Amino acid sequence: MNSLDPHTLRVQQHFIRHQTALKAFVLALAPGFAEAEDVLQEAFLTVTEKAAKFEEGTSFFSWACAIVRFKVMEHQRRARKTTALSEEVLAALEAAAPPAIFFEQRLCALENCLAKLPERAQQIVRLRYHGEHGAEAIARQLAWTPNSVSVALSRARETLRECVQRALQEQEAQA
């Protein structure tokens, strides 16, 4: 039964178009992959419920980020995570969040940069982000210490950030 009104359907389509940026937004605030899954699912349903409150012509991403941030806060309250950032900080970060295009441009560049990573760094990144393993599980698998894995991951991310920055600057120069 397809009974959603056209406006709600458009709002859902906005959500789907921005879902990669929204997911990156969630994972920045609350880095756990499994938690991000729950947050996005609940946010999608709330966005659907509140679709009438979204005005076409305004920023969907900003509107959705506010909903997503509340979902993150709800999850953190339930989980009582001691490592979670405070709600005040989450609000400040949401207010400072870059637009969706920021995430979308970086994702394009990131794919190419991943391919340029040294093999060992690719292996670590793959285990962390494709296999969704934590540092301790990766350490067991590679017979490393968890600290070595954390350092390697941090270096890989730094290398990727620099690569992405260069790619974006080159694109800007060519434009």
Add this chain to the structure above:
Amino acid sequence: MKDERLNKLIEAHLEGALHEDERTELESTLLESESARQQFWEQASLHGLLHEAAKLRWADAPAAPSAAPVWQLMSCLWQQFVRPLPLAFAALVVGVFSGSLVYAHFTTTTATAVPLTNAGFESGPEPTSSGIAAAFDRWGGDLCRVVPAEQGITPHEGARMLRFLSAVSQGAPEAKDFTVADQWLLLDVRELPLQENARTIALSARFNRTADSTAANNRFGVGLYAFRGTAADGPLLWHSVKARALAFAETEVPTDSDPATWERGETRLTIPADADLLLLRIHAFKQNWQDSATPELIGHYADDVRLEITPAKHSLP
């Protein structure tokens, strides 16, 4: 210029490794400094995007076996308007409904079972081995057979079960170091008792394998895929599935080598409002299969396929 101390704190946040004093320090810095917030987004955005980029880069490789459901919604709109890359797909990973909410309250009541053709493989036409059928309510896919108890395995329910035999459907098996044997069932979304607030479908199946299945990595999976189109499109749906599907959800489950126990795989999908077709998939996966002279699948079974509509009722405060 990047603040190195802040860099370390953000990295610890992303790995869930912040100590209490570090968290206090990070929070204080973020609240006080606009440039710190900018640095946060430069660093932390990469964490979320890497999850997506890794899925794209290693899309053909199996992820770590996990019993956790992976829901994915993807949109052709995303490819069309946002990212003109061939492999690009936007994956929204969503999970199970849980707990009480502030913005929305979900109350799970009894699920509605959707009757499926030959869900226990007890009667009805045998699944075909010629790929996805061009008709609704007809199992089709790779080479398989409906069998009674055999090889020390008793059906999970009833007297018969499905045995996956080979990934062969329309030709020779592909030369890969793994094999995946599928069976699919195509459903007409308009025939499903969906409601505006009950559009979440749960697919489950039971899986078992013999103790002497030789591969080191045997697992099974269930999948749900929503499309626009008609039943006639069935045979073509699996080609470019990621570009064609409006949404999909997949779960793989590792199995033990105890023939006495049946493992359960389940996945859930919220059906998009504009979907016409729902494709159900069950499959057996075996790694390290390379020798075409040996059987691909020695003893891999499925039974008791179930489809339910989860009436997630939600209301605003």
